[in-house]
Amino acid sequence: MTITARRVSLDTSKLLPNRLRLAVLLNPLISRQASIIRGINQYLLKENVDVEIIFGNEIVSEHQDIEDIWFDGIIADYSDSLQINTFERTSLPIVGVLEQSEAIEKKFSVMTVGINSKACIDMAVDCFVSAGIYYIGCYDVLDDASDPRYIGRMHAFNSLSEREDIQTSTFHGMLTNFRSWKQENQRLINWINSLPKPCGIVVINESRSKALLDACLEVGYLVPGEVSIITLKENNIDDFITRQKMTGIKMPLTEVGELACDMLIRKIRKERVKFKSGLISPSDIDFGETTQSNVELDPVVIQVNTYIRNNFRRGIKVQQVVDSIGFSRTLVEKKYKEKMGYSIHKALHDAKLDNAKHLLMTTDLSVSDIAKMSGYSAEEYLYRVFKAEVNMTPVDFRGRNKA
Template structure:
């Protein structure tokens, strides 16, 4: 076999991930992007239902494996695997938790939590809490985030308030929601709460909406994962830390590529930091002293794009329109109508930034009475049309490095 023929050989690679989770999907995306950017020829094995099924994995007649080692069953199944394996998973404070004989690509838990914490401080908050997961071998990564949270707060002389809650399952859902609501109500306000995942952040937001706790005035919420599916299920858009998952996938694929050529990386560890934060409404904390303004803004964030009027907001708050207007002028310097308009404008800008719907569709989604009215609002508030706003945004994004 010539060197050229050897270089072109197709390798059979198994990806052992639960791609029903956004974290795993984005790692797989990173692997795919590495393959597209190189001349690597891999025949990828991934279960049709995207779950990592381990039955018979020891008989996999392939050349290498990239696997999610956050799942103890996966790490156990591959403990004696003769094939080259690259492990991907959580970072650990205890070095002994890493597999000694394998290269390991880790998300940097302390940096994830630090970024979320620093963001909440920047929003003007002084009290903090964490919503985690029940302790279990499968949730070791969540407990690592708990420990990071405790360490960060201790360094600032603060005590960590952590609620693990119950597992997500239908039989205990009502009980879990009641416990979470009780915990949220017990927290001193205002407070910033970090959720160990976006799914947990959504639970927090639901509990706040049901119990009338204003988000983000009383409780500011930030998750981890930047999951678009979770964002589509919430009335108030959730801020979230963006993990470096695609970079983890690219790095894992690069290491395995080298291992297939004879390189050895036993015990090598690479920690991948977060990319940044997608800052949305759930942490745009603006302290106000009036409980009426808090409740009004809470209502507007949920229903501002559904054609509500000032009278409906006042009815929800439980005061007269004139009284609510007076509170708004005193606290914010503008009217309730302007707050509704500001909310519509913010959502319109977010939708236009996605480039996947027309201006007419955006106008309908945001509750503007007509496309012409949305154009007039953009002209008055931003000195541009919606299309010009999109073009400005596109130029700005094109000028950014990377």
């Protein structure tokens, strides 16, 4: 006897008539898109929307008629040309998400929502100008010249040429591999060398910011003394891969997800949507150690702070900091105290303690390892510092503050 198997398709809409079926064509393994997905989830939970969500780009292909796939609505990645070409011809409720600028927001036939690139660039430039820096560089990556995100950033940066108070320069980084990395790094160094100092550089993301910081250290430029860096910040990866915490524009990716989901649900329910395209501007800068405040413009202060940031983990003393400057200890300590309001000893002490606190809150490393990685000579000394400064042990601090 021959048994023939037959695939049975279950239509969940008949079992759960009020449940919406959404396709979210974003990759949760990509940090930027994962943050957008988080915003989508927050909206659905807040509004108590009953949904079934299908993730992934694999349900879209060049040969597929999207009308044959049963969804109530779709949130698509509009930095993906395949998705754009597929969805521009469908009648399904769709919202495209991307990083964009005013120059391209009217390009698409579907509703779109994304980050206002011009507002991000303007915020970074204003930060540089407030610190007395008037030569601004943009470090982007030329992957696909037709990518709407790249177009948006370049349009935003090119618009700076209309400002009379600054000068600008652009570096187009390339995708690299093990063979081409050294050549690309030399291109970056050549560009940095060509910039007047001091200068400020806006960087596309944290990984490229690390490459820029490493290149500056390799050549010997002080960061932030001669080169200041602001990154478009998707997450806090720089806390783990760089010596200095990056100053970054907080990208409102979660808010993009919330707004995209709100627009899609309203369209599915045939409710009024206030606008076809939504641009969300960043609301804050996460200040780190790669930009300088006005008080830090003094060369002695810049050199002291840079040396401490790059070397406190080695357990350095105040005398080593002073020796790196080349002036007498009395002069350096006096000038630093006048400008900063506290001593070099306190700056060194705070750098070590702050690093220990950060590692206690964000890692599972032992207290002994954290003491060594923060520049303390022994675990017992770290305990004494915590007792004096925080009035608790490192273990108690971790228990109360670990995420």
